Amino acid sequence: MLRVQNIQSGYGLSQVLFDVSLEIGVGEVVALLGRNGMGKSTLVRTVFGQLPLQTGRLSFEGQDVSGWAPDRIARLGLAIIPEGRQCFPNLSVREHLTAFAAQRNGNASQRWDLERVFDMFPRLRERQGNMGNQLSGGEQQMLAIGRALVTNPKLLILDEATEGLAPIVREEIWQCLARLREAGQTILVIDKYVERLIKLADRHIILERGRVVWQGSSAELDADRSLWTRYLGV
Numbered sequence: 001m002l003r004v005q006n007i008q009s010g011y012g013l014s015q016v017l018f019d020v021s022l023e024i025g026v027g028e029v030v031a032l033l034g035r036n037g038m039g040k041s042t043l044v045r046t047v048f049g050q051l052p053l054q055t056g057r058l059s060f061e062g063q064d065v066s067g068w069a070p071d072r073i074a075r076l077g078l079a080i081i082p083e084g085r086q087c088f089p090n091l092s093v094r095e096h097l098t099a100f101a102a103q104r105n106g107n108a109s110q111r112w113d114l115e116r117v118f119d120m121f122p123r124l125r126e127r128q129g130n131m132g133n134q135l136s137g138g139e140q141q142m143l144a145i146g147r148a149l150v151t152n153p154k155l156l157i158l159d160e161a162t163e164g165l166a167p168i169v170r171e172e173i174w175q176c177l178a179r180l181r182e183a184g185q186t187i188l189v190i191d192k193y194v195e196r197l198i199k200l201a202d203r204h205i206i207l208e209r210g211r212v213v214w215q216g217s218s219a220e221l222d223a224d225r226s227l228w229t230r231y232l233g234v
């Protein structure tokens, strides 16, 4: 679904990504790992067209999208849940979800609409009249995920979705991702909870100072704890 080939990117003169290549197949759940500041968010921003590609090529479902603007890439079916959730304080839960809804992908029974998001997150159904600034951190994160789902994305990218959440709420988000995986959703997930990612993801990619230094399966990552200490600071 997504192919990243030999990309270099960064901020002005400061180069952050060096010759990064990776692929995400249809229905795969891939985890992007690495310590703080290693370039994970920069990679996501580059894939989404928010940062210019210095060199390399990006393709989505076989189509070359290098240099495309974010809104054009989003219309192809890519949704990003960025760090920090970014809910609108003056829109209700229901308004957030109806404003972002799009009939893009899949057959009717598989489509995400308001009701299906409320079934996934009953708490959002209860809070549907609450404004964005009247939600707890966990509810805001659920809303950020729901808002991405109603666009019916082919590829869903989550950047530190469980950051700052209480363990019990974090677990709710993990369970939601597991259900999305069962439903066949393709996902790229960035998070720091390696043990939880090993249970969730098919494959893992480790970034170190803007380079891919390791890729492998959950079983391989689980078996080699030296990777954890060397690259993940665990």
Ligand SMILES: Nc1ncnc2c1ncn2[C@@H]1O[C@H](COP(=O)(O)OP(=O)(O)OP(=O)(O)O)[C@@H](O)[C@H]1O
Pocket: 011, 014, 016, 034, 035, 036, 037, 038, 039, 040, 041, 042, 043
């Ligand atoms: N807006 C920006 N302008 C300039 N440099 C930036 C900017 N955002 C990030 N950087 C730098 O780019 C490098 C990679 O940061 P990035 O946010 O991609 O890392 P990360 O792996 O996502 O880590 P974190 O978990 O801390 O977000 C860091 O050296 C960071 O200081």
